[in-house]
Amino acid sequence: MKEERTINKATNSNQKTETSNLELQHITEVTRQTGYFEIHYAHGLTGRLYILDSKTFRFYIDPSQKFQEPEQSEKGLHAQIFLTDIYGAKGMNDASLHVTKNGWQIDTGAIEINLVKNDATMSVTKNGKVVLKEARPIELTNSATVQTLVDHNSNYFGGGTQNGRFTLAGEKIEIVNTNNWVDQGVASPNPFYWSTAGYGVIRNTFKPGHYDFNSNLNDEITTDHEENRFDAIYFFADSAYELINAYHKLTGRPALTPVFGFYEAHLNAYNRDYWVEVKSDEKGAIKYPDGKYYREYQPKDLPAELKPKSIRETLNGEHGGVSYQFSARAMLEQYLQNDMPIGWFLPNDGYGAGYGQTDTLAGNLKNLAEFVKYANSKGVQVGLWTQQNLAPVDPENPKPDDRDFEKELVAGVTALKTDEAWVGHGYSFGLNATQSTAKMIAKIKGDQLRPFIITVDGWAGTQNTSTVWTGDEVGGEWEYIRFQIPTYIGEGLSGQPNVASDMDGIFGGQKPIINTRDYQWKAFTPIQLNMDGWGKNPKNPFVFGGITNKLNRAYLKQKSMMMPYIYSIAAQATFTSKPMVRAMFLEYPDVPEFYTNLVRYQYLWGENFLVAPIYQDTASDEAGNDIRNEIYLPDEKQIWIDFFTGQEYRGGQVINNFDAPLWKLPVFVKAGAIVPLAPATNTPKEYFDLKKQRQFIVYPSGNSSFSVYEDDGFSAKYQQGDYAQTKVSSHLLDNDLTIKIAKTRGTYAGFDPEKVTEIDIRTKKAPEAIKVLVGSEEITLTEVNSVAEFRNQENCYFFDQNYLVNPYLKEFSTDLKQTFLRIKLGQTNTSQNEITVKVAGIDAAAKLINQLPTEDDSLTTPTNLAQDDEKTTADSITVSWQPVSDCDSYQLKVDNALYTNIKKASYTLSSLKPETEHTFMARAVKKLKASPWGACVSCKTNKAAKVEQK
Structure with missing residues (x-):
């Protein structure tokens, strides 16, 4: 993980000895x-x-x-x-x-x-x-x-953490622990693959x-x-989900991440390094809360003459004074002072770092317990990092720097992150480590604590005890966003839905725009790790200040608001083998392009959201405002809604030049979606304090439903059936909407069925009538005229024309206001009472941004469409055509897909396979009219360059 690490490069040769054949x-x-x-x-x-x-x-x-x-x-x-x-x-x-x-x-x-x-x-x-x-x-x-x-001309998936890849057809992959964390590297291989042949x-x-x-x-x-x-x-099996489910039945269900694990984590070594005050322009100078600048030294690097002036880090700041700011406690406080969500903290993440400075292991464990108690008082859990075995070599005579994980569990530790220095052999070594850790947790905690383990060297079966972390990445480089997107998709297709990575890398940094873009897309992924102490700048969401702080806060808050949805799709991944980061073809199996690299930079977040991260500088200005091309919205009958602005798009198109100012991650929600939400929180404790209220946002369209899952969020008792589920359904017929919230089924320790219910319904006009049944009792609603009144009353409704799905973004755009009918119902026993809401006068008619134009023979058809041989490569085809002077944009028909809103008279189709043929047709568009399609042209990618085997 760190620079002291010696990477074990595995041999990738395919040569085989033919003796004893x-x-x-x-x-x-x-x-x-x-x-x-x-x-x-x-x-x-x-x-x-x-x-x-x-x-x-x-x-x-x-x-x-x-x-x-x-x-x-x-x-x-x-x-x-x-x-x-x-x-x-x-x-x-x-x-x-x-x-x-x-x-x-x-x-x-x-x-x-x-x-x-x-x-x-x-x-x-x-x-x-x-x-x-x-x-x-x-x-x-x-x-x-x-x-x-x-090969039956099939598609293939699996193989574990294959960086930069999710679809394997035509690929060679290594089921080898290379510990190589760049594109095409392999971090956690898995000797499992599956084919669309069935x-x-x-x-x-x-x-x-x-x-x-x-x-x-x-x-x-x-x-x-x-x-x-x-x-x-x-x-x-007959489907992708069934095949992944069969893998899970054989090797174990994925561990369900505890709620705190979906909040951001902070990791660093707080018991090893020294800090010395320096001038602001000195190399490595970092400004601290006291306004002064300090430089960090590892013990081996600290000059002898500086030691008397140095300040050593601690977990609890026991030395007081100026040294407190270098403690783990102080860093935890900085998150909360900066209004940044945080769920868990690893205070010993570094080689040679422990968690106490006493002369006994017992004394160090006491120091750890004090930090755990403090963190828990702030609503945050504590985990530990390890580079070594989890028990003293000599249990009767433990050394101060030994580890005793069983006693650490007694001290209140709830998570463990393994390191390459410990499990880097991989194969059965890594798998044995996580399974042994899980057994220790069960031995000490029984079913009171579920295993939450993060490892870097997995194998088949790792998912039943552990999350995989994708390895050490470099921050401040677009590349480490780009190739991680298909890596995450491939993890889910390999049976591992729980995936983690470093926020803006463990190394590098210093690029606020890339930092923000990384925080944005990873708010729509499972596990986020701030790996501090090794980069060119501190690794936390508030390091850059200004706009970067505000945007990082907005997206971390967004994730906390979506926690009920996130936890529900995490349960789907555990119980039904549907990944959280979901390949497009899993929900849309009949679209050929979704099995290819044409969609490797977008994914579904559960069933209701489509996420298309900004992964490169396409046309960015100095402030980071950019565009996103090649967003494939599936299903021409499906309406996709820009989550943040409410603008509506028809599916069945690949949209280009999508406006993505720095504040905006391209995220679309399906019309028909039902999304459980919660108020923004900074810690999992704050989230659990909201258990007497529930909120649903509904995007009316046809018939739809969603099952909300909940349990205690912490223990392993869900495996014995201690959980609750609530099915919410929506039915829109013409302008009449019926929403049913079924009785909650099941229970668990701490479950409180008495809840207030808020339902936010997207509609473009005020309702004509509302009827509500709670159980068999009809509830009379009072109309209120402001958000403040709505918050302070029950059994009321408010037609909110300034609804913000993320109020933390409101200063960045004037296009965020949407119109929602908001209904709030008083507390009721949700296990005993079904809720039915009927609304007349819903206006869910789409006003499409990308309405398909009608053909007009009077418009000029683009001519001379041809392949640009000089710009065509082994994985891309560039075509160009004669510009049409009087048009707004162009459309291309590429094989089976419609590409829209193309502004120039040329286009590069990338992420293709070598020596593959593709057909292109072009037409010009002016307002809602389009020229006839031009001639169909067949184009071909180049041969792949030969790679010398080393």
């Missing part, structure tokens, strides 16, 4: 044994096929014939990939074996596993269709085991692997791992 020439016999089918090959080798259920099986070939569990990365480890039985005793009961003209078939009732006698290959059919087929027999050598499958595969191994998803365009994919055994689980 085992060729599966043909199958001689398939027999049914107790618990598995045994496959006999000509040279005496046998394999086993375990039927786990009707759609899942394990295929295992072991030349040693021991059929043991995979070798751990080193002795003494007990990492476990699978949480379910993978020996197939139950699934065998309904499976039958048949001899066929080509060999044998195992029928599970849902799939047929076909074993071909002559060439020793396997295929799987489902509903009469070949879903998976080996192109040649499995190859086993001393150094690697290779499977080659036929199957998924988990290799049961802890060895490095190399997967080639048809990069050579030879209609084959190959996967290998550096071992001489082949062990894989195959599962089959």
